Amino acid sequence: MNAQPDRAPAEGPGGGVSAGEALFRPVRAGNAFEETVERLLQAVRLGVVGAGERLPAERELAERLGVSRVTLREAIRVLADAGYVVSRRGRYGGTFVTDQLPEPHGAGRAVDPGELEDTLSLRYVVETGAAELAAARALPPADRRHLTGTLAEATGASVADYRRRDSRFHLAIAEMTASESLTTVLADVRMRVNQLLDEIPLIEPNLDHSNRQHGAIVDAILAGDAPAARRAMAEHLEGTASLLRGFLR
Structure with a gap:
């Protein structure tokens, strides 16, 4: 399989602000893990990184989020266990968004x-x-x-x-x-x-x-x-x- 291009560039179209730049901004230190999971979920569920596409490289993503690579890997593991991403090894490896996202967990809840x-x-x-x-x-x-x-x-x-x-x-x-x-x-x-x-x-x-x-x-x-x-x-x-x-x- 050929590598898919990384989405969520640091600079938006025409040099403006991209959604990836806004979502992959530094998280707050107090809840780094939880906020990292939230940011990655936002990027996937909002289509900033589309189905079958690769997340930015681990080193780059950790730097942009302002978290350690250990924290980032833990967050990616949570998303992988939940069915949102899959990690592949090899020359064209990386973390890719799954072709079919899981069903929302909140379906059927009471709405205030x-x-x-x-x-x-x-x-x-x-x-x-x-x-x-x-x-x-x-x-x-x-x-x-x-x-x-x-x-x-x-x-x-x-x-x-x-x-x-x-x-x-x-x-x-x-x-x-x-x-x-x-x-x-x-x-x-x-x-x-x-x-x-x-x-x-x-x-x-x-x-x-x-x-x-x-x-x-x-x-x-x-x-x-x-x-x-x-x-x-x-x-x-x-x-x-x-x-x-x-x-x-």
Whole structure:
């Protein structure tokens, strides 16, 4: 098998901030192991490192997370035992994301109405702001290709892989803002949203509708129309919020 290219580069498209840079940032010393596991899970479940792709090299990843290689190996072992990654030896070895992620462990849990509304409110503020800021920037060609590429991947994703590709698309919009802090916050809120989405079924007609809305968001960003980008994102988020409220309230 040929080696897959490392994802999560230190620099984002067009020299901006990548989701990998935001996720693979130094962890806090007090909870280094737990936070390392969390960061790796975020990178995998949000599609920053896709199915079958290799995580950054161990030495590089340990340096970027600010942890020892022993801590990193322990965290990778946890993910391997849970079925998220597999380690391979040899010339083209490394740690690779599994082709099929495990089923979410939280399915069927009771969702607190306050938790639901708090997550939806935070998502609305963060993601509409990200879309507006992205549209206000003069995006270089590499950024534009990255954004349209993640859109195409989400549009063409299978039902089984849709949520990960959808997450990657939303993270790409944050990357377009060139704000590491905003990208980090959006990644965190997206994990919260995905935990809620894991409680409801994937509805194929809704996926088609979401893809059309994604296209409208990208069109507005690429046109540099910040108000339109904010409106398109708001409409998209309101549709998802309605589904979550309908199923979980």
